[in-house]
Amino acid sequence: MDNLQKFVSQVRGRLVVILLINNLLLFVDWWVIEHLIGASTGKLIITLTVITVLSLTLLPWLSTKVITQPTKMIWQAILHIAPDAANVPAPNLKQHSIGRELVANLVSHVYQLASVVDTVEKTAARAHADLKTDFIANSLPLPLIVLDKNQNILFANKAMLDYVKLSASDAVGQSVYSVLDMSFGNEHTLDAWLVQAKANRPVDTKTWERVRLNLPNNQPVRQFDLAAYYNRSNPEGFETLLVFFDHTDSYSQDDQALSFVALAVHELRTPITLLRGYLEALEEDMQGSLTPETADFIHKMKVSAQSLTAFINNMLNVARIENDQLVLQLREDTWPNIVRTAIDDLSLRARVLDVEISANIAPDLPTVGVDRVSMYEVLLNLLDNAIKYSAKSPNKEVLISATVNAEGLVETTVQDAGVGIPAGILPNLFEKFYRSHRSKAQIGGTGLGLYLSKAIVEAHGGHIWVRSKEGIGSTFGFTIVPYAKLADEKKNGDNNDINRGVHGWIKNHSLYSR
């Protein structure tokens, strides 16, 4: 308030100066009257007129200049910043030569005051906005957290804190990885994605399904889908937003459904392990003393035990498909290697049934993008069928071929000269548990193999088909996409994941980055 006091005392001083000038003029007036008495009346009148005019002009001018105008200017400044007087222009300080500095000072004080008021108003608006955000974030029934550039937690809403049973002070400021023990089931983790996003993109989004969250003190595992939004240049340093969609109940129901199958699988596998093990031991111990017939019996038992193992795997995979839990991970692979492995693994069975498998694989096949384990199962199923049906036929030859077809896809066919399939049932062949009446009577199996094969091939982006003629034999074929083509698809898509499959059951159908 120094400036204001200065201003007041200066105005007081100026009033005194004006009064003094006034007194001086009165004194001059008196002096002129005293000394010019007797002079000509004309001279007296002129002199008095001059003095009167002087006091009537000089004094108002002076008081306007040094008192009224500065005050008016301050008033104008106040009006200028007042919210309901928007048309008042800002005062022009240059107009004033007398006491300009002081006036400028005072005016600037007014403006400072205004800016304080303004800030207070803005802060209030801001606090209001924060309140709104807080309200939305905390009343949202979805757990969410915000991370800074070091993956430390900046904010966790109420739902999040409830979800992980933590207080804000335990979570905020901590690394997300130390607060949340999440397993993603493969290498496509949150961490891995953030590393990629930070290196390549200013803004990115990603979702994961069936993420598991392990909580301390043996609390039950949480299962959820996770959505993430990354923005490198958020002004508040809010770099990553994570939203959790809890599915613990439904996912663990799936788990339970699967765990029944898993239990059955375990119970079946143990005796099979023993059967296979003791048969092998028996064969070793009796080596040399076996009659050809006994050796043949042992051989057949071994093959039967092996096909039981394969059946159990099929059963397990069907359960997985139906529970949306079969996850394919496509990698670049050499197709002839997979085909030869399947042939080798079935050679024992083929030999027992006296069937001959021959292969015709084009030498220049491109690499393919496949989930090796699943595709191996497709081959195993088709070859096993071909062997089974050929065994009943006089011509016991199975031919497996792989070529590039007209569409540039790798086409694999398995051809047998077996009993063949009646035309009427061909369309239903790939349905679950479907088998022709004739084959049901004569040949064992569950009817799961083709259903599984179709699901797996289609999930790979391929197509499976059959051609058959009764008494002549059948040819099953399927296509798979060359790796280069899949990689293109990945590059052009706006999403990292390639999701396919008629059943919609492919989860994170992702191509591994090279």
Place this chain on the structure above:
Amino acid sequence: MNPAQQPNTDTAPTTRRKVLVIEDEHFISELYVRALTRAGYEVVPEVDGQKGLELAKTDQFDIILLDLMIPTITGIEVLRHLRGPGSTPLKAKIVITTNLEQRDEIRADIESQADAYLVKAEITPRELVEFLNTIK
């Protein structure tokens, strides 16, 4: 003895590799011990998870075969103690042998900590030995 008549050293290594078989299914254990001994391995069978863990920590084994469903503590817990955060590194390779089936992500977690993961029903004892011979 004529040098040509000596046993084939390919199948009988001069220093016998030592295997700890943690397996509670008696018959499976019997089969594995038989096949491994015949192939020249020194074998220590153990049915209990906790005792198996203590044995493993003595670091005298080249290979540990670890079943997952075993008494006292599970194979997953044994694995976590041997390979989890804060564990002391052992020279042994850990091979999971199980007939259990689990969700892919759990299996992936186990596989990332162990050196190999085998389904017992899918291999015979002889195939297991052939596989272990390739592990160095």
